[in-house]
Amino acid sequence: MxxxxxxxxxxxxxxxxxxxxxxxxxxxxxxxxxxxxxxxxxxxxxxxxxxxxxxxxxxxxxxxxxxxxxxxxxxxxxxxxxxxxxxxxxxxxxxxxxxxxxxxxxxxxxxxxxxxxxxxxxQKPPADAPLLPRERLWDANGNGQIEYDEGNRYAKMAFDIMGIDHSGSVTRSDIWESRFxxxxxxxxxxxxxxxxxxxxxxxxxxxxxxxxxxxxxxxxxxxxxxxxxxxxxxxxxLTPHRLPFEDLDGTFLPEWRDWMRQVDTLDFDIVSPGHEAIGTKADVAEQISYFEDLIDGVSTGIESGLSKQEIVDTVLLEQYSHMLQYDNWRVPNVEGAYEILISNER
Structure with a gap:
């Protein structure tokens, strides 16, 4: 091949x-x-x-x-x-x-x-473009690039999409290429x-x-x-009946919660998501509630000086255990929220 x-x-x-x-x-x-x-x-x-x-x-x-x-x-x-x-x-x-x-x-x-x-x-960034704030959290050796064992899912995905050997590294430009x-x-x-x-x-x-x-x-x-x-x-x-995808990707918090609140002000009955089944306006309210509890729980843990693992162990969000992917994505949701909120402070 x-x-x-x-x-x-x-x-x-x-x-x-x-x-x-x-x-x-x-x-x-x-x-x-x-x-x-x-x-x-x-x-x-x-x-x-x-x-x-x-x-x-x-x-x-x-x-x-x-x-x-x-x-x-x-x-x-x-x-x-x-x-x-x-x-x-x-x-x-x-x-x-x-x-x-x-x-x-x-x-x-x-x-x-x-x-x-x-x-x-x-617009593709140049090869020497700086890493984004959350990406800099993964750059353990501070060389401005991400090695395979440093990165999270979407950084690692860039290696495979770009055909880069796992012994190498990816730049901000490589990560952009894999997404855009x-x-x-x-x-x-x-x-x-x-x-x-x-x-x-x-x-x-x-x-x-x-x-x-x-x-x-x-x-x-x-x-x-x-x-x-x-x-x-x-x-x-916004995906009705389901947790947000894995580690929340390269998203914005707490702004994402506020984005959902703006969605809720529009006049509609049916939610047609880009993935999964159709929902209703009531599903928007559930998603807003989920993000409020996720952000509040992780923020409280950060303010209390807890580590990422301690926050993962305590922000259980059990009231949403009925939602799709709770068992698989609750942990990466919390980890992603932690990284995004921490990177906001840098």
Missing amino acids: SHAGKLLGTVALILCATIAVSGCASTPDTPEREITNVTGDLYRFREVRHVGMFLVTPDGIIVVDPTNPGLAQWLKDELDERFGLPVRYVIYSHAHNDHASGGEVFADTATFVGHVNMRHNL GNRLLGTIVPPDIYYADQMTVTLGGKSVELHFAGLGHTDDMSIVLFPEERTIYVVDA
């Missing part, structure tokens, strides 16, 4: 591990890819546990998050067959390449839209239109609202509201 082939296989395994709740393999009655109706002319499209959306109008289709080249091409073929309408807009939830890649298949007919902070997130770059997941088409606070996309008598609620899972996250369908699409930052 070629080096590129090995890397593609590695990425597939990494993405499966990243998104799986009960495993990557589809059951016989669950197709790997499918389109399901949410309400009216609003649909979800899914590949394993990555989910995007589209809205059909008389004048064309609005797609949200093309996800990756293979899924985007499959979606284009399905849309052509089912509706015979061109994709006129592609909206990005944020710039992470496992949601934003693949839009080039719609480039002939579509205008691309995203938050203004996508502009800097899609085009190396293996295909091209991220930059937005043609950027917005700052709020924007409405109108097509064929239907509208889609984009709302920016501040820092959260990323600094460029759009909440996509379909007002007529009373549905929001939120990605990575």
Whole structure:
């Protein structure tokens, strides 16, 4: 197998591990890819546990998050067959390449839209760019790079995506490439239109609202509201019935909690997440409560001078044990919150 082939296989395994709740393999009655109706002319499209959306109008289709080249091409073929309408807009939830890649298949007919902070997130930092504050926590030898045995999950993921031997190290530029770059997941088409606070996309008598609620899972996250369908699409930052992903990734705390509070002020009934099943507005309240208790518990431990392990052992969050991935992700959630809050002080 070629080096590129090995890397593609590695990425597939990494993405499966990243998104799986009960495993990557589809059951016989669950197709790997499918389109399901949410309400009216609003649909979800899914590949394993990555989910995007589209809205059909008389004048064309609005797609949200093309996800990756293979899924985007499959979606284009399905849309052509089912509706015979061109994709006129592609909206990005944020710039992470496992949601934003693949839009080039719609480039002939579509205008691309995203938050203004996508502009800097899609600019690759130089090789000597400094590590981010949380990444500096892992740099035990202080050389400005991350060795494999120093880093956490997403730093280690960069080794495999970039094909870097585990005896080497990764830079800030390498870590960026694994999250935003085009190396293996295909091209991220930059937005043609950027917005700052709020924007409405109108097509064929239907509208889609984009709302920016501040820092959260990323600094460029759009909440996509379909007002007529009373549905929001939120990605990575809010997943009904489930704990946040592993060690909270490269996120912002306590701002993420405040981001969720802003989501809760919008007028909607249905939550369509970028992973997992649809929920309701009541699920937003549960997520807010979870983040409040997580942040308060970890902050209290830090203020009391407890170590990371002592905080992990005491911030049990047992009132959320009914949520998906509690047994697997409670510990990394606490560890991630500790690292993020500690790095804020540096």
